[in-house]
Amino acid sequence: xxxxxxxxxxxxxxxxxxxxxxxxxxxxxxxxxxxxxxxxxxxxxxxxxxxxxxxxxxxxxxxxxxxxxxxxxxxxxxxxxxxxxxxxxxxxxxxxxxxxxxxxxxxxxxxxxxxxxxxxxxxxxxxxxxxxxxxxxxxxxxxxxxxxxxxxxxxxxxxxxxxxxxxxxxxxxxxxxxxxxxxxxxxxxxxxxxxxxxxxxxxxxxxxxxxxxxxxxxxxxxxxxxxxxxxxxxxxxxxxxxxxxxxxxxxxxxxxxxxxxxxxxxxxxxxxxxxxxxxxxxxxxxxxxxxxxxxxxxxxxxxxxxxxxxxxxxxxxxxxxxxxxxxxxxxxxxxxxxxxxxxxxxxxxxxxxxxxxxxxxxxxxxxxxxxxxxxxxxxxxxxxxxxxxxxxxxxxxxxxxxxxxxxxxxxxxxxxxxxxxxxxxxxxxxxxxxxxxxxxxxxxxxxxxxxxxxxxxxxxxxxxxxxxxxxxxxxxxxxxxxxxxxxxxxxxxxxxxxxxxxxxxxxxxxxxxxxxxxxxxxxxxxxxxx
Numbered sequence: 001x002x003x004x005x006x007x008x009x010x011x012x013x014x015x016x017x018x019x020x021x022x023x024x025x026x027x028x029x030x031x032x033x034x035x036x037x038x039x040x041x042x043x044x045x046x047x048x049x050x051x052x053x054x055x056x057x058x059x060x061x062x063x064x065x066x067x068x069x070x071x072x073x074x075x076x077x078x079x080x081x082x083x084x085x086x087x088x089x090x091x092x093x094x095x096x097x098x099x100x101x102x103x104x105x106x107x108x109x110x111x112x113x114x115x116x117x118x119x120x121x122x123x124x125x126x127x128x129x130x131x132x133x134x135x136x137x138x139x140x141x142x143x144x145x146x147x148x149x150x151x152x153x154x155x156x157x158x159x160x161x162x163x164x165x166x167x168x169x170x171x172x173x174x175x176x177x178x179x180x181x182x183x184x185x186x187x188x189x190x191x192x193x194x195x196x197x198x199x200x201x202x203x204x205x206x207x208x209x210x211x212x213x214x215x216x217x218x219x220x221x222x223x224x225x226x227x228x229x230x231x232x233x234x235x236x237x238x239x240x241x242x243x244x245x246x247x248x249x250x251x252x253x254x255x256x257x258x259x260x261x262x263x264x265x266x267x268x269x270x271x272x273x274x275x276x277x278x279x280x281x282x283x284x285x286x287x288x289x290x291x292x293x294x295x296x297x298x299x300x301x302x303x304x305x306x307x308x309x310x311x312x313x314x315x316x317x318x319x320x321x322x323x324x325x326x327x328x329x330x331x332x333x334x335x336x337x338x339x340x341x342x343x344x345x346x347x348x349x350x351x352x353x354x355x356x357x358x359x360x361x362x363x364x365x366x367x368x369x370x371x372x373x374x375x376x377x378x379x380x381x382x383x384x385x386x387x388x389x390x391x392x393x394x395x396x397x398x399x400x401x402x403x404x405x406x407x408x409x410x411x412x413x414x415x416x417x418x419x420x421x422x423x424x425x426x427x428x429x430x431x432x433x434x435x436x437x438x439x440x441x442x443x444x445x446x447x448x449x450x451x452x453x454x455x456x457x458x459x460x461x462x463x464x465x466x467x468x469x470x471x472x473x474x475x476x477x478x479x480x481x482x483x484x485x486x487x488x489x490x491x492x493x494x495x496x497x498x499x500x501x502x503x504x505x506x507x508x509x510x511x512x513x514x515x516x517x518x519x520x521x522x523x524x525x526x527x528x529x530x
Contacts, residue, residue: 002042005034012164021115021158024199026206030121031104031114031156040210043130047137051254052214053093055280055321056425058256059366059411060144060373061092062329065100065123066107068376070391074106077128081135086397088139090379090404091411094256095136096144096217098330100129104155107388109330111219112184113148114156116203126211133212142214144256145207149200150223154185173199179227179235191224191237197244204245208255215256216249218242221277222263230263239277246278256280258324269322281371284323286314291327291364295357295523296343300462305436308461312368312443313431320369320427327361328375334386342383349383350400352493356523359406359485360459363525366410367445367457369429379407402490413483413527420529421482423447423455432510433471438462440520442471442510449474451530455482458518459525465497466520472512473504479516479528486521497521502528 007019021028025035052058066075069083087095099110106122119129133143153160161171169176173189173196180186189196207213220229221242227233242259249257259268259282270276290311294303316322326332333339340358341349348354358381366372376382380397384390397404413421426447433442439462445455454474460466473479480501488496502516509515520526 002037002039004037005029006037007034010163014164016164018164020162023115023117023159023162024202025115025118025158027126028102028115028118028121031102035118038126043127043134045130045134045212047134050137050142050212050214052142052256055256055371056427057415058094058321058371059092059414060094060096060324060371061087061090061376062096062098062326062373063376064098064109064330064386064388065120066110066388067386067391069394074122075391076122077124077132081132084132084135084139084141087136088141089408091408091415091417092374093140093415094142094144094214096258096373097146099146099148099219101147109388110146111148112153112155114153115158116147116149116152116199117206130211137212142256143212144215144217144258145211145213146217146219147204147207148219149189149203150220151182151184151187152189154187157187160187178233181227182223183229188223191235191241197237197241200241201245201248205248208249208252213255215258215280217258217260218279219260221259221261221268225264225277242277242279243272247272250278258282266317269316269319281322281324282316283329284314284316284325284370287311287323287325287365287368287370288327288329288332291361292332292340292343294461295327295340295361300439300464303439303461305434305439305441305461308364308441308459309431309434309443312364312441313429315369318427320429321371323370324373325365325368325370326373326375327358327365328378329373330375330386333375338385339378339381339383341381342385349381352491353523355381355403355491356485356494359403359490360461360523360525362407362410363457363483363485363527364459366414367424367443367455367525367527369427369445372411372414374407379404400491402492406485406487406490409483418482420452420480421455421527422453423449423529426453432512433458438464438466440466440469440471444474444512446474454529456528457525458520458528460520460522463522465495465522468517469520470506470509470515470517472508472510473514473516473528474512475530476504476514477530478503479530481518481526482529483527484521484524485526486524495521497524499524499526
């Protein structure tokens with residue numbers, strides 16, 4: 001019956017007898033407890049017919065259910081559901097949840113799954129998770145689930161030595177040779193076994209179909225396709241498995257499949273027909289690291305505008321949507337690193353410099369080619385570093401509500417809410433102005449081109465205020481200021497530099513047909529369009 005607890009009684013070939021939880025359990029008491037009979041059709045969906053926004057209109061919000069908002073010891077789906085109106089109002093339209101499969105204990109990032117097919121019991125029931133997805137869909141937001149298939153556990157794994165015979169490591173479903181080793185334990189599944197391939201495929205399809213997830217983010221795919229994660233020691237079965245599951249996911253082509261690879265380059269997002277892995281997009285380390293470095297250096301002279309240019313212009317296979325761009329993620333704000341404002345000024349994340357330079361990085365993120373992503377709390381200057389033990393400090397959302405408005409404005413411009421920044425959704429970019437002396441870059445974004453489409457972004461990576469800064473413009477006429485990160489409505493200590501609408505009538509410059517001048521605040525970005 002539904003909700004009954006059960007386990008398997010195993011008798012090994014050697015005569016040993018023991019109990020095991022069901023590796024395919026869809027619900028668990030906890031990671032070391034019994035499996036629970038689950039009815040996949042018990043939840044009554046209300047938001048039928050939802051489809052994800054097009055890739056070029058996505059704005060992703062990465063979140064961790066256990067810390068996003070807490071009512072007691074750990075965050076839950078129901079508690080997070082109460083914040084969905086806030087998230088929709090922020091302007092994001094895709095929620096990427098860090099791994100939510102059952103893991104040991106109640107507090108974890110989730111990258112140590114013991115039961116990949118069962119939602120984490122501390123977060124609530126499977127129906128609670130579906131209610132969260134349902135509520136997100138009702139508000140126009142999709143949900144991407146982060147999954148971990150490069151290793152499992154290493155603890156509380158019912159599939160480990162499943163029949164009592166460990167075969168030198170974890171038994172029939174795990175590699176027992178040099179391929180077993182990963183940085184998180186010797187628990188890499190054997191991608192050549194049909195049972196393992198079916199299990200991973202079925203897990204992915206479960207999230208996409210039963211839970212109506214709108215995409216999957218695959219953690220550490222380079223540890224599935226190579227032994228050591230640096231591109232050597234290929235695991236062909238891991239590569240073909242990724243291709244197979246991505247081909248199956250294409251039956252719902254509006255859902256997004258994302259790789260975290262940092263090494264596969266263009267091949268991760270090439271089609272499987274062309275020999276690629278078939279992902280729709282991938283996290284781009286070529287963006288986040290140069291941008292973070294450009295705003296965390298303590299001396300303006302050390303900021304490289306050439307590196308910023310290359311970060312903005314990078315692409316996979318010439319398509320903007322094949323990369324995810326960000327200045328904060330769970331990896332970038334932990335593991336010895338901190339939140340970006342904290343990195344800029346340790347112990348003083350609410351300082352003028354930390355606010356100015358972290359929001360400058362955000363402006364570059366939202367205006368560069370790619371799918372922009374922010375990490376929970378980034379929009380209200382969360383400080384310190386990310387930890388599964390520390391919930392978000394929602395007081396900061398009130399204390400820094402102006403910064404939240406800045407992020408909201410950037411999200412709306414990125415999504416072309418006002419129908420005058422269509423170019424931010426396009427594939428094209430020309431970083432036409434690179435001034436490494438004054439630390440200023442200017443770039444042009446467009447889809448088809450023309451008024452309402454062409455967008456020009458000018459970013460000042462120095463603490464200097466410019467009274468009359470000139471850059472090239474794609475055409476003459478009036479260019480309107482759509483965004484100025486120095487606006488003191490975002491923070492009372494911002495300079496409120498009067499960067500106003502400007503006329504492009506100064507003749508050609510920077511390889512452009514016209515040019516215009518304007519005031520430019522310190523550590524500020526300005527967005528122009530016609």
